[in-house]
Every structure is written in structure tokens, then in C-alpha cells.
Amino acid sequence: MxxxxxxxKILLGGLALSLTLTGAMLVQETMPGTGFSVISxxxxxxxxxxxxxxxxxxxxxxxRRTVAYAGAATAAAVGTAAVVGTAAAVGTAAAMSPxxxxxxxVASPPPNCTPDGSVFVCGGYSYHPMMQGxxxxxxxxxx
Amino acid sequence: xxxxxxxxxxxxxxxxSALASLLMVVLxxxxxxxxxxxxxxxxxxLLKKMSNYMAGLKAFTVDVHNTSEIVDTQGQxxxxxxxxxxxxxxxxMLKAHRTDSNGETFAYYDGKxxxxxxxxENFYAVAAAPGDFDQALDFLRDAIQIDLPGADLLYNDIYxxxxxxxxxxxxxxxxxxxxxxxxxxxxxxxxxxxQIWIQDGDQPLPLRYLxxxxxxxxxxxxxxxxxxxxxKPKLNAKMFEFKAPAGAQKVDFVTSLEVxx
Numbered sequence: 001m002x003x004x005x006x007x008x009k010i011l012l013g014g015l016a017l018s019l020t021l022t023g024a025m026l027v028q029e030t031m032p033g034t035g036f037s038v039i040s041x042x043x044x045x046x047x048x049x050x051x052x053x054x055x056x057x058x059x060x061x062x063x064r065r066t067v068a069y070a071g072a073a074t075a076a077a078v079g080t081a082a083v084v085g086t087a088a089a090v091g092t093a094a095a096m097s098p099x100x101x102x103x104x105x106v107a108s109p110p111p112n113c114t115p116d117g118s119v120f121v122c123g124g125y126s127y128h129p130m131m132q133g134x135x136x137x138x139x140x141x142x143x
Numbered sequence: 144x145x146x147x148x149x150x151x152x153x154x155x156x157x158x159x160s161a162l163a164s165l166l167m168v169v170l171x172x173x174x175x176x177x178x179x180x181x182x183x184x185x186x187x188x189l190l191k192k193m194s195n196y197m198a199g200l201k202a203f204t205v206d207v208h209n210t211s212e213i214v215d216t217q218g219q220x221x222x223x224x225x226x227x228x229x230x231x232x233x234x235x236m237l238k239a240h241r242t243d244s245n246g247e248t249f250a251y252y253d254g255k256x257x258x259x260x261x262x263x264e265n266f267y268a269v270a271a272a273p274g275d276f277d278q279a280l281d282f283l284r285d286a287i288q289i290d291l292p293g294a295d296l297l298y299n300d301i302y303x304x305x306x307x308x309x310x311x312x313x314x315x316x317x318x319x320x321x322x323x324x325x326x327x328x329x330x331x332x333x334x335x336x337x338q339i340w341i342q343d344g345d346q347p348l349p350l351r352y353l354x355x356x357x358x359x360x361x362x363x364x365x366x367x368x369x370x371x372x373x374x375k376p377k378l379n380a381k382m383f384e385f386k387a388p389a390g391a392q393k394v395d396f397v398t399s400l401e402v403x404x
Contacts, residue, residue: 057214057359061290063330063337064304105397118266118392131268132397133288134241134248136261139397 105130105137186312186328190339193347194302202232202378206371209292212363220361227292230376233299235276236383239291250289251385252279258385259289259396267387268396287396293367296349305339308332317343320350321370334358348372 109120109127120127120138127138207227214220225243235254241247246263254274260267270287272279277298283289291297298304315327318340325340340351353366387393 055213056216056218057356057361057363059212059359059363059365060335060354060356061211061365062284062295062304063307063332063335063354064295064298065307066284118394129264129266129392129394130397131259131261131266131287131394133290134250134259134261135245136264136266136394137397 104140105132106140107137109138180309181311181313182309183312183314185314186330187306189314189326189328189341189347190305190312191302193339193341193349194300194305196347197296197301197349198299200231200233200374202230202374202376204228204230204371204373204376204378205369207292207367207369209365209367211365214359214361214363218361220363225292229291229293229297230378230382231297232378232380232383233276235274235279236378236380237276237279237291237297238383241292249385250283250291251383252283253380253383253385256385257283257287257289259287260385260388260391265388265391266394267385267391268394269385270396270398287398293349293352293369296352296367296369305330305337308334320368323350325350346372346374 106127109115110122113120113122113127118129121143124143126141126143128141129136130139131137205228207229208224209227210222210224212220212222223244225241227239227241229240230238235252237250237252239250241250246261249258249260249262251258251260252272255271256269257272257279258267258269268287272282277300280291280294280298283291284294295301295304309330309332311331313329315329315338317324318327319325320340320342324343326343327338327340329338330336334356336355336357338351338353338355339349342348342350349369351366351368353364355362355364
């Protein structure tokens with residue numbers, strides 16, 4: 001039946017495309033122009049207290065042509081939920097796993113990290129506040 | 144299974160497969176239609192009318208409610224809400240206030256600088272922005288990663304942005320949005336589908352906007368509802384300038400200056 005064959009083709013086409021797009025979303029690692037590594041397996045900060053959620057997909061917020069800039073697309077798409085780095089955003093787990101080498105962005109300093117002005121220092125790293133879109137994130141630097 | 148049940152079961156199965164074949168035929172027909180751009184002149188005219196009307200407004204304020212969805216790695220879809228107000232004064236001033244799970248944020252654009260102020264942390268960041276309103280919105284999106292709620296509907300030229308890459312448009316019908324009759328239009332592009340509801344009558348304002356990321360698993364959607372349109376607000380240029388509250392600390396934007404168009 002012609003109808004069935006076409007239907008299968010549509011399904012497979014859709015599946016392949018969604019895999020490609022989701023895959024693309026998960027492998028972006030470097031934000032061009034900053035040297036920041038943003039996400040490997042993406043996490044979003046949602047709610048208070050911080051509850052990182054690993055996400056597979058986000059809703060786009062525009063139909064307009066946007067620049068082919070993976071980091072911005074991801075961050076902008078999340079909007080309310082900041083895209084954060086891999087380590088310190090996990091809260092308590094951060095105490096056990098140190099931030100990745102090199103500059104990166106996290107949603108917040110580890111718990112019990114004491115502020116020195118607006119900069120937090122602990123565990124051999126300093127956490128500097130920055131504005132990512134409309135959300136405050138912290139840039140992690142080795143002391 | 145007794146006889147009666149068996150009969151009923153057979154009947155249901157038959158109905159089921161008949162429905163399935165019908166569905167497939169319908170799907171194959173609709174897919175062959177979707178292969179070529181199918182643009183509807185009525186939908187196009189309404190979109191253009193709204194765009195022109197919005198461009199002609201000297202100033203406006205509007206309340207905005209938006210929802211955004213993410214799909215987690217387990218396939219569960221989460222829907223987040225945010226509320227805000229947007230004030231625009233042509234040609235190039237904008238102010239937005241937003242409340243969401245991360246707290247309260249203010250964005251100011253005075254024609255020269257963009258400032259974002261995160262109230263709960265008492266931090267703000269400033270960046271020089273293009274003087275042209277539409278270029279400034281692009282700059283916000285692309286360079287400093289700020290996507291204002293329903294920004295697509297704030298551009299001076301809404302029509303150009305929303306008709307980019309269209310493969311299909313259609314007029315769906317008249318619906319009531321917040322007690323006001325609105326034209327429901329549906330559009331498709333290769334990446335996303337979107338729908339917009341435009342107020343009927345001589346004030347063709349956008350009342351609702353919904354974008355579906357159709358190829359992302361579970362098809363998450365971003366939606367924005369606009370209400371309490373005030374087309375004669377009392378605004379002045381000073382309202383669009385940011386003055387740092389006491390104790391507020393200045394931080395840097397995470398920028399992406401070397402973006403590739």
C-alpha cells in the first residue's frame with residue numbers, strides 16, 4: 001500500500017532529523033569568542049533552590065533567522081533556566097568533584113563557599129559573577 | 144471470550160484498521176501538499192496588517208505571560224512560566240521586566256546601551272548596543288544571549304522576520320482570546336511551526352504566539368500571551384535609562400562576539 005510506505009518514510013525522516021538536532025545540542029562545548037566551555041551534557045538551572053535538570057531538548061523562542069551560534073541558541077532557548085557548566089552546578093556533588101580545568105560557567109558557587117566581595121573562593125577555585133542573558137552565572141577560575 | 148465479545152472485538156479491529164488506512168492516506172496526502180510552499184493570501188495579509196500596525200505605534204506597554212518547555216533526558220517535558228511587562232517607545236527605546244523561577248530581572252535599552260539588572264542578586268551588566276531598534280534586538284539575541292519574551296513581536300519589521308523560510312501558511316479561524324475575537328493563523332518553516340492570534344477589528348494586535356520545535360523529541364513549545372495593551376502610555380526617555388540601585392554591583396556579560404552569521 002502506497003500510503004503505508006509513505007507513512008514509514010515520513011516517520012523515519014522525522015526520527016533521523018530529531019536525532020541529529022538533539023545530538024547537535026548535546027555536543028556543543030565551546031562558546032565562540034569567549035573560550036568558555038558551556039555544556040557537554042546540558043543542564044538547566046530550574047527553580048529554587050538550584051535543581052539542575054539535564055535536558056535533551058528545549059523549545060525555540062523565535063522563528064526568525066538566528067546566527068549559527070550553538071551556545072547562544074541553547075542558552076537563549078532555555079531562557080528562564082540558565083545553561084550551566086558541568087561540575088559545580090550540582091550543588092553538594094560539587095564539593096566532591098572539582099570544576100573542570102580551564103574557564104567554565106556554573107550556576108552558583110559550591111555551598112558553604114565564602115564570598116570575598118562578589119567573588120567566591122574555595123577549593124582552589126574562584127567564582128566570578130557574570131550575566132548570561134538575564135541570569136547570573138559564575139565563571140570558574142583556578143586560584 | 145464469548146460470541147458477543149468476539150464479534151465486538153472483530154468489529155473494533157476492523158474499524159481500527161479502516162481508520163488506520165484512512166489516517167495513512169490522509170497523512171500521505173498532507174505530506175505531498177506540504178512538500179511545496181502553500182501560502183495562504185488571507186493569512187499573509189493579516190500578518191502584514193498586524194506588522195504594519197505595530198510599526199505605526201509610537202509607544203505601547205503590554206503585559207506578557209510566557210511559557211517555555213524543556214524535555215529532560217528521561218523524556219519528561221517540563222513547562223515553565225514567566226510574567227512580565229514590556230514598554231516600547233519608538234524609534235529605539237525598550238524596557239522589560241520579568242519574573243520567573245530565577246527571580247526578577249529588568250532589561251533597559253535607551254537607544255545606546257543595554258542594561259540587565261538581576262534584582263535578587265543586585266547585579267547588573269551593561270553593553271553598548273546598536274542604535275537601530277531591530278539591530279539592537281538581534282544584538283541582544285545573538286551577542287549577549289537575551290531573548291526577550293515574544294521578541295519576534297517587538298521588531299519594527301515583524302513581517303520580514305516571521306515570513307523568513309515559510310513553507311506553508313493557513314488561516315484557521317476566529318477564536319476568543321481573553322474575551323477578544325482573534326484571527327488564528329498557522330505557519331510552517333523547516334525547523335519550527337508557529338501559530339499566532341491577531342485581534343480582529345481596527346486594532347490588529349498580537350494576542351497570542353506559539354512556537355513548536357517540531358523535530359525536537361516531544362515537540363516542546365514556547366508560548367507568549369499578551370494582554371492589557373496600552374497604546375497611549377505615559378512614557379518618557381528617562382524611564383528607559385538604568386540607574387543602579389544602592390549597593391548594586393556591576394558584572395560583565397557573557398558575550399559571544401565572534402558569532403558566525
